[in-house]
Structures are given as C-alpha cells and as structure tokens.
C-alpha cells in the first residue's frame with residue numbers, strides 16, 4: 001500500500017517550485033507577458049501557497065481583469081496608495097499602468113519570497129516586508145493615504161487576525177480615503193469584511209473573468225468606533 005504523507009508531498013512540491021523560480025531568469029529580464037516570466041510567477045505563487053495556504057488564500061494569482069478593476073478605483077491624487085498582500089505583483093502592475101506614480105505607491109507583503117520578487121520587479125516602488133496587522137508601525141507617519149488596495153485573504157485568516165487588520169485600517173485611513181478590497185463572496189454587500197461594521201460599501205462590481213469570480217468593493221469609513229478599553 002502506498003502511504004502518502006501530505007506534508008512531505010507539499011514540502012517536495014514547494015521545493016520544486018522554488019527550484020523552477022531559481023532556474024528561470026529574474027523576472028525583469030523577460031518582456032512583460034513572456035511565458036517564462038509567467039512560469040516564474042506561477043511557480044513562485046504555487047510554492048508560497050504550498051508553504052502557507054491560509055496565508056496566501058488563493059491557489060492562483062488574480063486575473064488581469066480583477067487587477068484592473070481594483071486599480072481603477074485608486075484616485076490619481078497627491079496622497080499615498082498602499083497595497084496590501086501584493087503576491088507576485090499583478091495588482092501593483094495594474095496600479096502603475098493606471099498612472100499611480102511609483103513614488104506614491106507603498107506595498108506591504110508578509111512573505112519574504114514575494115517581497116524580494118516585488119523589489120526586483122518594481123525597483124521604484126517601496127516594498128515593505130511586514131504584517132498588515134501592524135500597518136500603523138510600518139508606514140511613514142504624517143502622510144495622507146488616498147487609497148488602501150487590499151488583496152488580503154480576510155476570509156481565510158483567523159478572526160482575531162482579521163480584527164487586528166481592520167483595526168489598523170480604521171486607525172490609518174481618513175474618513176474619505178478609499179478602501180478597495182476583493183472578495184470571493186460575490187453576494188451583494190453593504191459592509192466590507194462581513195465581520196466588522198467599520199467600512200461602508202459605496203460601489204461594488206463582480207469580475208467574472210477570474211478564478212473564482214470575485215467581487216470588488218469600494219468602501220469608506222462608516223464612522224469611527226469607540227477605541228477598545
């Protein structure tokens with residue numbers, strides 16, 4: 001009888017994807033859309049998913065249509081645009097294509113492998129390897145945030161972690177800052193994250209061309225809660 005140890009299999013596959021990523025050339029050496037550059041991104045993504053499925057929260061990266069829909073809500077202004085959970089950078093790329101200047105864009109990504117990849121791929125963008133649950137301590141103080149673009153897998157992280165992340169959003173965002181988040185729960189929603197009544201949805205649209213289809217929510221502060229005693 002063949003006995004399959006799932007943890008060992010996952011480790012082996014993660015090792016294989018890392019070797020593929022290491023043997024293909026750095027992403028920047030491929031022109032955008034080149035199949036080897038894409039293979040590198042896919043193997044990096046799958047490798048990170050095998051190491052921490054709950055933390056990555058999706059088996060494959062967002063589609064370019066989802067990325068463009070997310071980016072389309074980011075205002076072209078003077079303040080910062082902060083992207084949370086950038087993975088291999090599909091949304092980062094869409095934000096830059098939208099016209100957000102690299103100097104206004106800050107990316108916060110918890111995985112070291114993704115962060116290293118993002119720094120190489122987007123040299124002009126500030127990439128912070130850190131936890132969105134500590135956002136306030138990671139960002140430069142005193143600068144206005146126009147938009148927070150989140151790909152965080154809020155539905156697959158423990159509730160306490162989700163609350164800590166949303167608490168940071170409440171602290172760091174102004175009442176008129178935009179919170180842009182996608183969710184695989186495509187039912188219509190009036191509040192984000194379905195756990196905390198902090199943010200009110202102003203616009204929402206389903207992107208069908210994504211695996212699985214996702215709903216993009218544009219939300220703003222629904223009024224500040226009392227700070228915890």
Ligand SMILES: C[S@@+](CC[C@H](N)C(=O)[O-])C[C@H]1O[C@@H](n2cnc3c(N)ncnc32)[C@H](O)[C@@H]1O
Nearest residue numbers: 055058061062085086087109110111131132151
């Ligand atoms: C669903 S993937 C999205 C990746 C990419 N933005 C996309 O759309 O394809 C979620 C990303 O969030 C990152 N992440 C998860 N929890 C995080 C946290 N607490 N702080 C920062 N990044 C986190 C994961 O490492 C992963 O890269």
